[in-house]
Amino acid sequence: MIEARGLVKCYRSTLAVDSLSFDVQPGTVTGFLGPNGAGKSTTMRMIMGLDRPDAGQVRLGGKTYGELRWPLREVGALLDAKAFHPGRTARAHLTALAASNAIGRQRVDEVLAITGIEKAADRRAGKFSLGMSQRLGIAAALLGDPPVLLLDEPANGLDPDGIRWIRNLMKYLAAQGRAVLVSSHLISEIAHTADALIVIGQGRLLAQTTVARLSARASSLEEAFFQLTGGVTDYSGSL
Amino acid sequence: MTNATLSRRAACRSRDRYGFRTVAQMEWRKLRTLRSTWFVVVLFGAGMIGLGVLAMTHEGYSQLSVAERASFDPVHDSIFTGLLLGQLLAGVLGVLTVTSEFSSGMIRATFAAIPRRPLVLAAKAAVQGAVMLAAGEVFTFLAFIAGQAALQAPAPHAALGQPGVLRAVLLAGAYPGLIAMIGLGLGAVIRHAAGAICAVVAVEFLLPLLVAPLGTSVQDNVVRFLPEQIAALSLTVVRPEPPALSPGAAFALLCVYAAAALAAGAWALARRDA
Numbered sequence: 001m002i003e004a005r006g007l008v009k010c011y012r013s014t015l016a017v018d019s020l021s022f023d024v025q026p027g028t029v030t031g032f033l034g035p036n037g038a039g040k041s042t043t044m045r046m047i048m049g050l051d052r053p054d055a056g057q058v059r060l061g062g063k064t065y066g067e068l069r070w071p072l073r074e075v076g077a078l079l080d081a082k083a084f085h086p087g088r089t090a091r092a093h094l095t096a097l098a099a100s101n102a103i104g105r106q107r108v109d110e111v112l113a114i115t116g117i118e119k120a121a122d123r124r125a126g127k128f129s130l131g132m133s134q135r136l137g138i139a140a141a142l143l144g145d146p147p148v149l150l151l152d153e154p155a156n157g158l159d160p161d162g163i164r165w166i167r168n169l170m171k172y173l174a175a176q177g178r179a180v181l182v183s184s185h186l187i188s189e190i191a192h193t194a195d196a197l198i199v200i201g202q203g204r205l206l207a208q209t210t211v212a213r214l215s216a217r218a219s220s221l222e223e224a225f226f227q228l229t230g231g232v233t234d235y236s237g238s239l
Numbered sequence: 240m241t242n243a244t245l246s247r248r249a250a251c252r253s254r255d256r257y258g259f260r261t262v263a264q265m266e267w268r269k270l271r272t273l274r275s276t277w278f279v280v281v282l283f284g285a286g287m288i289g290l291g292v293l294a295m296t297h298e299g300y301s302q303l304s305v306a307e308r309a310s311f312d313p314v315h316d317s318i319f320t321g322l323l324l325g326q327l328l329a330g331v332l333g334v335l336t337v338t339s340e341f342s343s344g345m346i347r348a349t350f351a352a353i354p355r356r357p358l359v360l361a362a363k364a365a366v367q368g369a370v371m372l373a374a375g376e377v378f379t380f381l382a383f384i385a386g387q388a389a390l391q392a393p394a395p396h397a398a399l400g401q402p403g404v405l406r407a408v409l410l411a412g413a414y415p416g417l418i419a420m421i422g423l424g425l426g427a428v429i430r431h432a433a434g435a436i437c438a439v440v441a442v443e444f445l446l447p448l449l450v451a452p453l454g455t456s457v458q459d460n461v462v463r464f465l466p467e468q469i470a471a472l473s474l475t476v477v478r479p480e481p482p483a484l485s486p487g488a489a490f491a492l493l494c495v496y497a498a499a500a501l502a503a504g505a506w507a508l509a510r511r512d513a
Binding site: 045048049050051052065066068069070071072075077079080082083084085086087088089092095096097099100101102140 | 257272274354512513
């Protein structure tokens, strides 16, 4: 569903993403892992056509993002939690986005119900807590009922109940045959949900594997992850 | 399954791709669901009418000299002060429409929905241009009518049937809408509200002041091309006098400015990462 080939992205002299290639398959939750600053968000923005790669390309079902006919019906994304105008209500935000891709108003009510924010739908989104904002972002991602979902740290700011809800939602979406790519810097957060794993560090691919294969490498999954990313952490404290 | 429902749903639509119409619907919803839009429109209307009445009740025509009486223009005087406020509001609204999306991160949701960025700016321009044009025309007419009613004899009153009067009111009413387009373009290039508002205020108010010390010849050759002076000397005036541009040329030039700002904005949006 998602094919990244030789992605390179530079910001001035920093190489944020370095010849990165990977595949994301339909019907699975794929964890996108790496330490802070590894290039996860940059890669996701390149998949969405928001940042232009300096080299390489991404295809979604064989098309570049710019070629999609109804982008919201083909790819849904949660990139940053507060990607809405604080003065608009949740419903107004979703209705406006829906209109751009000719998605009916009924679907707005559906995604408000799926994400559990119907009661807050007519409140201004600027007053939302981080968890509510996150749910609104997920509602926007689901608007077009898309076969591909990109979620950048979706559990951020969610309470334990919310975290369980998002895990179940991701599994449910994958079981319906969708490709779900979810980024995180915590392996423990992903291990419960993801089957496939893409691990990157300093912009390079460290492994494209599965949770089962990675955990077989060391005494624990976490230990295996630290061995993999040990040499490529940009920011580490000392104690 | 979901893919099947998707394709069935897609097949039900007559068109098979997003386009200007769907993007304009999104932008219209965005514009009308913000309180600030309507606050600006109300302030614009109250300002146009209120300042028009205020200016006309304080004309003091009987104290004017003969020369001043000869150049007395009851059309210009009833609408120009209000237009100064109108251009400020329109310019700022234009800027904020773009920069608020960048500061909140909304722009990424917008561009994810519509990857053709110049189309997004075109839709914003069409929707906001229509709103500001309608508001500008209505409020300019009302300011003109209220202003004439407030003007006391023996000052000569203007009527829409007199030569040049309808033209002056119509072109003046379009001025804030065109300034909003300049604001949109500058907002798309600069992206930050504070910087872009400074730029639009500089274009509107500062440039005429900056060229003032350069002497009258420069002033005559430069000032008449500046947007605010186009409004002051050409658009709102019944009989523009040289070196001011003719109303037609002045209006065309203003349209060129608006188009150039939007083109620069579209280019900047398409070229840079969101």
